[in-house]
Amino acid sequence: xxxxxxxxxxxxxxxxxxxxxxxxxxxxxxxxxxxxxxxxxxxxxxxxxxxxxxxxxxxxxxxxxxxxxxxxxxxxxxxxxxxxxxxxxxxxxxxxxxxxxxxxxxxxxxxxxxxxxxxxxxxxxxxxxxxxxxxxxxxxxxxxxxxxxxxxxxxxxxxxxxxxxxxxxxxxxxxxxxxxxxxxxxxxxxxxxxxxxxxxxxxxxxxxxxxxxxxxxxxxxxxxxxxxxxxxxxxxxxxxxxxxxxxxxxxxxxxxxxxxxxxxxxxxxxxxxxxxxxxxxxxxxxxxxxxxxxxxxxxxxxxxxxxxxxxxxxxxxxxxxxxxxxxxxxxxxxxxxxxxxxxxxxxxxxxxxxxxxxxxxxxxxxxxxxxxxxxxxxxxxxxxxxxxxxxxxxxxxxxxxxxxxxxxxxxxxxxxxxxxxxxxxxxxxxxxxxxxxxxxxxxxxxxxxxxxxxxxxxxxxxxxxxxxxxxxxxxxxxxxxxxxxxxxxxxxxxxxxxxxxxxxxxxxxxx
Ligand SMILES: Cc1cc2nc3c(=O)[nH]c(=O)nc-3n(C[C@H](O)[C@H](O)[C@H](O)COP(=O)(O)O)c2cc1C
Numbered sequence: 227x228x229x230x231x232x233x234x235x236x237x238x239x240x241x242x243x244x245x246x247x248x249x250x251x252x253x254x255x256x257x258x259x260x261x262x263x264x265x266x267x268x269x270x271x272x273x274x275x276x277x278x279x280x281x282x283x284x285x286x287x288x289x290x291x292x293x294x295x296x297x298x299x300x301x302x303x304x305x306x307x308x309x310x311x312x313x314x315x316x317x318x319x320x321x322x323x324x325x326x327x328x329x330x331x332x333x334x335x336x337x338x339x340x341x342x343x344x345x346x347x348x349x350x351x352x353x354x355x356x357x358x359x360x361x362x363x364x365x366x367x368x369x370x371x372x373x374x375x376x377x378x379x380x381x382x383x384x385x386x387x388x389x390x391x392x393x394x395x396x397x398x399x400x401x402x403x404x405x406x407x408x409x410x411x412x413x414x415x416x417x418x419x420x421x422x423x424x425x426x427x428x429x430x431x432x433x434x435x436x437x438x439x440x441x442x443x444x445x446x447x448x449x450x451x452x453x454x455x456x457x458x459x460x461x462x463x464x465x466x467x468x469x470x471x472x473x474x475x476x477x478x479x480x481x482x483x484x485x486x487x488x489x490x491x492x493x494x495x496x497x498x499x500x501x502x503x504x505x506x507x508x509x510x511x512x513x514x515x516x517x518x519x520x521x522x523x524x525x526x527x528x529x530x531x532x533x534x535x536x537x538x539x540x541x542x543x544x545x546x547x548x549x550x551x552x553x554x555x556x557x558x559x560x561x562x563x564x565x566x567x568x569x570x571x572x573x574x575x576x577x578x579x580x581x582x583x584x585x586x587x588x589x590x591x592x593x594x595x596x597x598x599x600x601x602x603x604x605x606x607x608x609x610x611x612x613x614x615x616x617x618x619x620x621x622x623x624x625x626x627x628x629x630x631x632x633x634x635x636x637x638x639x640x641x642x643x644x645x646x647x648x649x650x651x652x653x654x655x656x657x658x659x660x661x662x663x664x665x666x667x668x669x670x671x672x673x674x675x676x677x678x679x680x681x682x683x684x685x686x687x688x689x690x691x692x693x694x695x696x697x698x699x700x701x702x703x704x705x706x707x708x709x710x711x712x713x714x715x716x717x718x719x720x721x722x723x724x725x726x727x728x729x730x731x732x733x734x735x736x737x
Contacts, residue, residue: 227516229672234512236664238505239676239723242416243708249646254414262408262496264332264343265367270492273370274362276310280557283311283438287559287696288551288581290438291430291689292588303397304474306356308439309349310369312400312473315560316432317347318366334366335560336427337691337703339420344408345428348401348458348467352378352477361457374491377484379457383470384479386453388522390593392444394479396472402428403458405465406507407500415505419680423703423726425468426684430692431560433591433685436473438556445592446470447678448524451514459489464500466510469681513673524674527597529666531604533621534718538631541615543580545627551581552697559695566700569653569731573611578697579656580627582730586689587624594671594678599625602667602675602682603660603725606632606715608641611655611731621718632718644711645704645727654729657704659711660686661722683725690728700733 228234285295304312314335321333334343347364349371351357361375383401384393393399402425409424410417429445436443447469454467515521546552583605589598605622607629609615618634642652651657660683667675687703694701704727711724 227520228512229515229520229674231512232668232673234509235668235673235676238418238509239664241505242419244646244705245707245709256412260411260497260499262411262500264341264408265365266346266363266405267494268363268372268374268491269494271372271374273365273368273372275370276313277307278369280311280314281307281439282557284555285438286551286553287434287556287692288585289548290556291434291692292585294437294442295440302441302474303476304354304439304441306354308441309357309398311439312432312435312441313347313364314369315435315557316428317345317364318369320561321564332367333564335563336424336431336688337563337565338424338427339409339703340412342409342412344405344420345424346403346405348403350379350383350399350401350457352380352397352480354397374459374489375486378480379483379486381479381483382453382457382486383449385518386521387446387449387470388518388520388525390446390448390521390525392593393446393470393472395475395477397477398473400432400471400473401454401458401467402469403460403465403467405496406503407464407496410501410503410506411497415503417503418506418509421468422677422680423684423687426681426686427688427691427703429469429471429681430685430688432471434556434692441473442475443591444472445590446472447681448515448521448593448674450516450518450521457486459491463502463507468677509673509676513677515674524671525593525596528595528600528602528678529670531601531663533604533623536623536630541629541631543584543627543629544577545580545584546577554696554698559692563691563695565702566650566729566731566733568734569650569655569700569729570734571611571653572655572732573613574655574699574730576612576614578699579612579615581697582690582693583622584627585693586686590682590685595682602679603662603686604722605686606659606661606719608637608657610638610641610657619715621715632715640714644714645706645729648704650702651704651727651729653731653734655731657727657729658690659706659715659724660726661712661715661719662725663721664723680725687726687728690730694730699731701728701730703728
């Protein structure tokens with residue numbers, strides 16, 4: 227098993243860093259005529275419409291993103307309306323825009339690098355009212371499901387997870403898959419990082435949507451890859467399953483599943499030609515788990531992160547209480563969400579920033595974060611404009627809810643430079659960087675820990691989007707010059723690797 231040869235993850239990470247040379251000397255160009263379609267299409271399969279009338283939760287997004295809604299139902303099982311709700315707010319089409327010379331672009335509930343939408347959702351369900359047991363693919367374009375297999379296949383997935391207790395009685399198991407070419411067309415080998423960033427933004431929404439419907443929800447990253455990929459009928463050189471989510475509770479597993487024979491279904495081609503990026507296949511194989519036993523051993527607590535002793539001024543955060551929390555509902559926030567295209571430099575209040583940081587870092591129900599308060603990434607900030615907080619660089623201490631000043635100063639120019647020269651980071655009120663000390667994570671989890679580190683960062687990034695729009699300002703994910711970010715936050719962040727960057731602020735009205 228290559229999972230424990232952790233040089234492979236470090237090599238992938240190193241080779242896909244952005245540097246001045248890699249970005250400005252690159253000869254890569256976008257072959258628009260060969261752009262892959264952003265949807266997986268199964269032309270021969272009947273469409274099963276999902277209910278268009280979605281439930282309304284009235285749950286504030288800032289609550290839903292962080293905690294399950296309290297419920298009296300002992301064993302909630304999702305209805306078809308719940309499924310439609312969760313799928314729509316995780317990965318549905320929320321906006322349509324027409325661009326002259328290009329045509330109509332369909333934007334989705336969760337942000338995605340390059341709007342290339344390379345993640346698909348599958349559902350493995352036992353019998354539900356209104357939906358027969360089966361394996362289904364979610365098509366966001368038509369808002370329908372398509373059945374790929376009939377029968378209850380949950381046991382195949384639960385077996386592959388090494389009997390993850392969080393999946394065992396879930397009536398629905400969602401599986402996220404990634405088709406590499408749909409993102410690598412633009413981002414080449416770095417697209418494997420995006421596999422998890424863009425899974426993460428979907429998962430932030432999905433976990434929040436489940437919370438809003440009071441459905442138990444849990445993320446599983448440790449599973450034997452081959453049986454799950456085979457169940458979905460994936461050509462694993464091109465497309466792979468990346469995460470499992472158990473949704474609901476109280477549905478006993480059948481003692482056996484029907485045989486998962488090879489799937490014979492047509493899939494529409496994505497583009498005239500597909501290019502292969504071997505580095506992606508290599509790191510994916512190197513972070514795969516061979517058996518259910520490996521998966522069972524893999525899950526558990528992340529290693530404890532340690533920070534240098536506090537030496538800078540501390541600023542205590544002051545998040546809203548439950549009573550004073552902004553009330554924008556999850557549905558409203560996700561429908562309004564869109565990446566900010568220009569920031570106005572108007573300051574945020576300390577309470578607004580506090581809500582973002584504190585809500586975002588609430589526990590994520592995941593198999594690799596089993597210990598309470600477990601986390602892999604540390605949050606570093608460049609504060610450009612926050613009332614009552616001096617401009618400067620900071621590290622966030624989630625336990626104490628404090629920001630520690632690393633260096634005071636106006637770092638707008640540096641923020642823009644770190645974000646590949648994009649003004650969005652310079653004009654933002656705050657830029658939040660997620661950094662990870664990779665060696666202990668890889669020692670604990672092997673190369674699969676690299677997936678976990680990127681995915682946790684993606685979920686945090688997705689939550690930051692929700693927390694911003696819930697408070698009527700904006701956010702955008704951004705890419706970055708890896709080593710320059712580490713150097714900027716050093717010595718505090720020395721040797722850490724950058725996983726994600728999100729910029730926050732009020733949108734500038736253009737024109
Ligand atoms: C991880 C991540 C990185 C991103 N990086 C950039 C970036 O470097 N520059 C940029 O302008 N937008 C960036 N975006 C925003 C995407 O372009 C945007 O999400 C996509 O076009 C979909 O639009 P929407 O978020 O408004 O729905 C990023 C988004 C994500 C999730």
